[in-house]
Amino acid sequence: MSDKMINDEALNIIFRDARTRNGWEDRKVTQTLMQAVYDLTKFGPTSANCSPARFVFVESDEAKARLKPHLAEGNVEKTMAAPVCVILGYDMAFYEKLPQLFPHADAKSWFAGNDPLIEETAIRNGTLQGAYFMIAARSLGLDCGPMSGFDQAGVNEEFFKGTTIKANFLCNIGYGTDENLFPRSPRLEFNEACEIL
Template sequence: MEKMLSDEGMDLIFREARTHRYWQDKPVSDVLLQAIWDLAKMGPTSANCSPMRVVFVTSPEAKEKLKPALMEGNVEKTMTAPATAIVAYDLEFHEKLPELYSQADARSWFAGKPKFIETTAFRNGSLQGAYLIIAARALGLDCGPMSGFDNAKVDEAFFPKGKWKSNFLCNIGYGEPDKLPPRDKRLSFDEACRIV
């Protein structure tokens, strides 16, 4: 693949994209949330295991259900966001492998191995969560990912069967660019990378 995304596209999803805390009073449609999923699901995972599961919290009732799990500093930005994605991972993801991975009996790699299941689900679910953020940005939305919440409370409220586990939250909507602080520094290539 020799094509390259335009500078405008790279600005949209990386260089000019920011983590938002303040939101315009503008809804995000169910169709747009589905479009985020349809893009994010295409990113690679090991053996196409696809363990990420997402609950898009949009209704006032669901927001109130989420509120007790939030750290104080995350309440207002989450309650005012048009949508909050609970990015979770499925501890039974391997049951879908017979339909998702045709090259081998990948289900057998995981059956009866809870530690391997959890490690794989968390790693690949986190990777898919990053795809979700990139997909939302590619569709013209702003994101505010965060980890300041009580996972156990979220899991009890939204995943009582215990099969899915929350990883992180991501507020989604149309941010207020005028309320952004100056962008913080990023590490240079030499500070963070080596070529060996």
């Protein structure tokens, strides 16, 4: 075992005891904490450091009212009750920032004009960053409620119109309660999901 391994308590917080929350305390998530979550998230690796994820923290009543019509029925109540709903998107023009993010090679030229590669890279790495985001949030004491039940086209029109950003998934964050908490679903065992060659 590495002497840099985090302890079991930390692993429990991030993975074993963490749950997808549907109920929320009436407790604000500060802007400082939102920024701290991003400031950890940004260090997660992406291919060529492309960092395509973009984050919209939907906190105000006005912003939630804009989001509400685009939510699946089962996601409305919990999202309106959550302190913050984060729209995790990916920027299809991420490669424009590669001269800044990957300056030791002409990485922008790898993508410019190659729409299939742009889309594949943006979705894969944006989703990776979404996972880093949830790990960062849990590490800083927040609970998460990720979900994909929403009208992507509607959210894109409402929040990203005129940009190159597309919504990927949503994640409520805050301080969760056990309200409407489902029993933990089974997970695949190592020998069901893994192979060593």
